[in-house]
Amino acid sequence: MNDQYQALYQTFRWLVPTQFNIAEACCHRWASSSPDARRIAIYYEDESGNREVWTFARLAEAANQLANGLVKMGVGRGDRVGVVLGQRPETVVAHMAIYSVGGVVLPLSAQFGPEALESRLCDSETRVAIVDHASSANLLAVSDNCPALQQIIGIGFADERVLPWRSLLARQPNEFKAVQTRSADPAILLYTSDASGAPKGALLPHSVLIGNLPGFVASQDWFPKPADVFWSPADWASTGGIMSALLPSLYFGHPIVGTRGRFSVERAFELLERYQVTNTFLAPSVVKMMMKAVPEPRHRYQLALRSIMSSGESVGETVFEWCQSALGVTPNEMFGQTEMNYVVGNSNKRWPARPGSMGRPYPGHNVAVLNEDGVPAAAGETGEIAVNRQDAHGYPDPVMFLGYWRNEAATQAKFKGDWCLTGDLASVDGDGYFWHAGRADDVFKSAGHRIGPGEIESCLIGHPAVANAAVVPKPDTERGALVKAYVVLTPEFAHRDRNDILENLQEHVRERLAPYEYPKEIEFVDELPMTTNGKIQRGVLRLREEERAQAPAANTDVGAPLVAPAQQPET
Numbered sequence: 001m002n003d004q005y006q007a008l009y010q011t012f013r014w015l016v017p018t019q020f021n022i023a024e025a026c027c028h029r030w031a032s033s034s035p036d037a038r039r040i041a042i043y044y045e046d047e048s049g050n051r052e053v054w055t056f057a058r059l060a061e062a063a064n065q066l067a068n069g070l071v072k073m074g075v076g077r078g079d080r081v082g083v084v085l086g087q088r089p090e091t092v093v094a095h096m097a098i099y100s101v102g103g104v105v106l107p108l109s110a111q112f113g114p115e116a117l118e119s120r121l122c123d124s125e126t127r128v129a130i131v132d133h134a135s136s137a138n139l140l141a142v143s144d145n146c147p148a149l150q151q152i153i154g155i156g157f158a159d160e161r162v163l164p165w166r167s168l169l170a171r172q173p174n175e176f177k178a179v180q181t182r183s184a185d186p187a188i189l190l191y192t193s194d195a196s197g198a199p200k201g202a203l204l205p206h207s208v209l210i211g212n213l214p215g216f217v218a219s220q221d222w223f224p225k226p227a228d229v230f231w232s233p234a235d236w237a238s239t240g241g242i243m244s245a246l247l248p249s250l251y252f253g254h255p256i257v258g259t260r261g262r263f264s265v266e267r268a269f270e271l272l273e274r275y276q277v278t279n280t281f282l283a284p285s286v287v288k289m290m291m292k293a294v295p296e297p298r299h300r301y302q303l304a305l306r307s308i309m310s311s312g313e314s315v316g317e318t319v320f321e322w323c324q325s326a327l328g329v330t331p332n333e334m335f336g337q338t339e340m341n342y343v344v345g346n347s348n349k350r351w352p353a354r355p356g357s358m359g360r361p362y363p364g365h366n367v368a369v370l371n372e373d374g375v376p377a378a379a380g381e382t383g384e385i386a387v388n389r390q391d392a393h394g395y396p397d398p399v400m401f402l403g404y405w406r407n408e409a410a411t412q413a414k415f416k417g418d419w420c421l422t423g424d425l426a427s428v429d430g431d432g433y434f435w436h437a438g439r440a441d442d443v444f445k446s447a448g449h450r451i452g453p454g455e456i457e458s459c460l461i462g463h464p465a466v467a468n469a470a471v472v473p474k475p476d477t478e479r480g481a482l483v484k485a486y487v488v489l490t491p492e493f494a495h496r497d498r499n500d501i502l503e504n505l506q507e508h509v510r511e512r513l514a515p516y517e518y519p520k521e522i523e524f525v526d527e528l529p530m531t532t533n534g535k536i537q538r539g540v541l542r543l544r545e546e547e548r549a550q551a552p553a554a555n556t557d558v559g560a561p562l563v564a565p566a567q568q569p570e571t
Contacts, residue, residue, distance in 0.1 A: 005351035005360055005432075012214065012363035014391065016398050020183035020206050023063065023099035026250035028178065031060030040255040042089050043229070043275050047261030054089050056253070059096065062089075064176035065169040066097035072172075073151050075128055077102035077179060080189060082121055082129035082149075083237070084108040084139055087258035090155055090165065091236050092246065094130050099187055099206070102179035106189045107237035110135045118142035120191050121149060124201060124405060130165070133157040134260075183207035183398065189405055190239055192338045201405030202338045209247050211399025215342030215362040216248040219332040220279045221307040221349045224252045229304075231257035231271055232281040238531070239338045244281045244309065265293040269301050276304040283312040284319055285468055285528075285536060287331070291322045292467045292490050298326065309334050309345070312535035314436045316458030320355040333358050335434070337422055339401040339414065340387045343367050344434050356458075357433040358426065365399065366392045369428050374416050382427045382437050386419035425452075442538050444473035446481045449516045453538065456509060456517055460485060463508045465493040465501050470528050472541045474521060475549040485519035486528060486541055498524060 030036045037057035045051040075081060081098045083105055085091040098105045106124050108117060110132075117138055121129065125148040131139045132155040140161060143149055154162035181187075187206040191199040217223050223230075230249040234241035236258070249256040257275050261267070268290060271277065282290075287310060294300065305327055310319070311334040323331045334345035335358045344367055346359035353359070361367040366388035368376040377383035391397050400420065403411040414420055425437040437443065438452035445451065453471035460469040468488040473481030485505075493501060502522050509518040529537040 003351045008350060009361070009363050009392070012391075013393070014210075014364055014395055014398060016183050016207055016210055016396075018182060019180055020210070021099055021178060021181045022187055022206050022209050022247065023096040024178060025209065026247055027056060027060050027063060027096045028100075030056040030250075030253050036253060039253055041250060042092060043255055043257045044087075044089050045259055046088075052089065054092075059089070059092060061174045062093040062169060063096035063100060064174050065172040066093055067100045067176040067178070068172040069153075069168045070097060070101050070103065070128065073128055075101055075103050077181075078104060078186065079128075080104045080106045080124045080126040082106040082108050082124075082126045082131075084110060084112070084117065084129060084131040084135045085155070085236070086110040086132075086134065086260050087236050087241075088132070088260060089258065090130070090132070091258075092250070095247075099181075100176060100178040102181055102185070104186050104189050104203075107242060108135075109235055109237040111235070112138065114138045114142045118145055120199070120201070121146040124189055127151070128153065131155070131162075136162070181206055183210070184402075186402060188242070190242075190338050200407055200410050203402040203405050204338075205398075205402055207398035208243070208341075208401070209251065211340075211364070211397060212243045212248060212342045213251070214364045215334060215336070215345055216244065216309075218347035218350065218362055219307075219309040219334045219342070219345045221332070221347065223248075223279055223307070224254050225278065225306070227276075228252075228254050228278045229257065229275055230254060230279045231275065231277040233259075233263050233268065233286060234281055234283070239336075239341055240281060240283070240311065243341045244311070244334070244336075265290050269294060269297055269303075272303055272305065273301045278304050279307045279309075280305065281309045281311070283535060284310050284315050285313060285530065287315075287319050287323065288461050288468050291319065291326070295322075296326055298328070303327070305329050308332065311335060311345075312531075314356070314358070314454040314458065316454065316461065317355045318458055318462040320353075335359070335385070335424070335436070340365075340397070340399045340420055343387050343399065344385070354433055356435065357429075358436045359434060360432045361434075364391050365397060366390060367434075368419070369426050369434070370416070370419060370421075374419070377428070379430050380427055382425055384440065385422045385424045385426050385434070386416070387422070389418040389420065439538075442472075444481050446473065446476075446483055446516060447479040449514075451481075451483060451517065455513065456483065456485070456519065459509050459512050460487065460505060460519075462512075463505055465489055465496075465505065468528055468536075470536045470538055470541055471519065472538050472545060474545045482520040483517060484545060485522045486525050487522055488525060488527060 041056045041059045042054040083094045128151045130153045152162045155165040188204040232245040308331040310331045315333045330348040332346040336342045343365040346353040369383040370386045371377040371383045426434045456471045457469045460466045467490045470486045474484035476482045529540040
C-alpha cells in the first residue's frame, strides 16, 4: 500500500485559537445553525430497551438550562462540578453546561464505591455533584464528609438532600451566554488510576480536545464520512470514553450511541447492528470477549463497521487477525495516557498497520523512546516512551495536561526536561514503528530473564479454551519470580478437567514462545479486575500474589492449578 506517513507527519501544523471552549465546539456551533441543529447528537437506550434520540438543538437547550442553574448556585470559572453518571444524555448535557460556565468537569465513574468518590470529591474541593439513582447511595453516604460540596443534583430519584434535575431545568431559561475561555484554561479534572498510591488528578485544558483530533481522525480511518455513527462501551467518565469517543464524535457533528446496563457481547453486536455503527473504540480485552463468544459475527449480524481503534493493552496478533478475517476491519492500535492522550498509533488507510505494533507518532506529536540517560534510544533498544511538550516543529503540543491537581512534586516527577514520561516501555524499529514492551511496573524478571506479560497473554488468548488472560510475577525465592497466569475460560471449556487444560495451555505457550516464558502456574478465575476503560489491572493481581507470598499457608505447589474463586475464597 501507499505509505503516506512521512508526508502527513512533516506537513502537519497546529492551529490552536487563543479562545476555545469545548461546549461551543461540540454543541453550540451545531445548534446555532438551522440545518445542523436537527443533526442527531446522541442515540440512547437504557437497560430496559427504552430509546431516545437527542438532536444538537435539544442538547444545547438542556445545557443552557443547566448552565443557568449552575450560575445561580454560584458555580463560576474554575469551579469543579462532579458528574457521577454513566453513558446517558444527561452526562453530555452536564459536560456542555459546565464548560459553558467556565467550570471544570470532574468525571466520576458510576462504578466507584464510597471511598473512591469521597477521596476525589474532597481532594478536588468539588462544589456541586450530579448523580443518578445508580450511584446515589454511595455519593450520599459520603456527602457529609466533603466540606466543599454544597449541592447535589439528582436524576431519577427523590431525596430531601438532593435537588431534582427535572425541576431545576424546568425553572431555567433555555438561553445562556457562554463564558469566554482561553484554549489553555482548565476544562477537565481526570483522576488517574494508581495501584501504588492515591490517584492523582490530571488537569486538562480546553485545547486537549484539539490535541486529540489528529490521532482520532487517523485511527478512525479518516473520520468522519457522511454516514458515520460512533459507539464504544468505554465509560464516559474515563479518558478513553471522553477523549477517544464522546467529544471527538460531537466535535465533528456526528452521533454517538450511549447505553446503560452491564456489558455483554450479545448486546454489543446488537447495538452495532441496530445503529449501523461505523466507528468504534474497543479495548483489546473487549475484542477478545467478542472474538471468543461470536467467532463469525458477520454470519449472524448485519454490520456496517469500517474502523476499530483499540488501546489500553497491546492488541496482539491473534486479535489483529480475527478483526481482519471476522469483521473485515484492520484494527488501529493507539497509545496514550490521561496526561496526553492519542499520541501514537496506526491508520491503516494511510500507512500500513503492522500486527503487534502500537504504530507511529501521530501528526503533531513528538514522541520518542528514551534510554536510561534520558536521550532517544537506538533502533531496537527498549526504553521508556516519552512525549515532548513541543511538536516536531518546536510549537507547543495542545494535547499536554496542565499538571497534577495541587501536586507540583508529582508534576515535576512526570517530566525529564521537556519530555513527559509515560512509564510504558517500547522499542522503535527502523521504520519508526513503536513496539510495546509493557508497563515499566508490569515487566519483571524470572531467573534473570526479562518478562513482558503482553506477548504471553496474546499467546494464551490464541488457545480456544481462553476467553481472557493476565500474566503477573509470583514471588519465588529461587528465581525471583515465577510466571503466573490468571485465566478466564470460555464457556465450552469451563466445566472440563482443569488439570488437562492447565497442561495443554502450558504446552501451547511453550511451543510458541521462549521456554522461560510459559506460565509455571495458572489460576482459573471467573473474571479479571478491570478499569472502567476495559484495561486489565495487573497491579491488583500482583498485590494479591505478594500478599499470598507473605502467608505461606496460602501457597500451592508450583505448576498446580489453583481452583477458581467460586470454589475457594480469595485471600
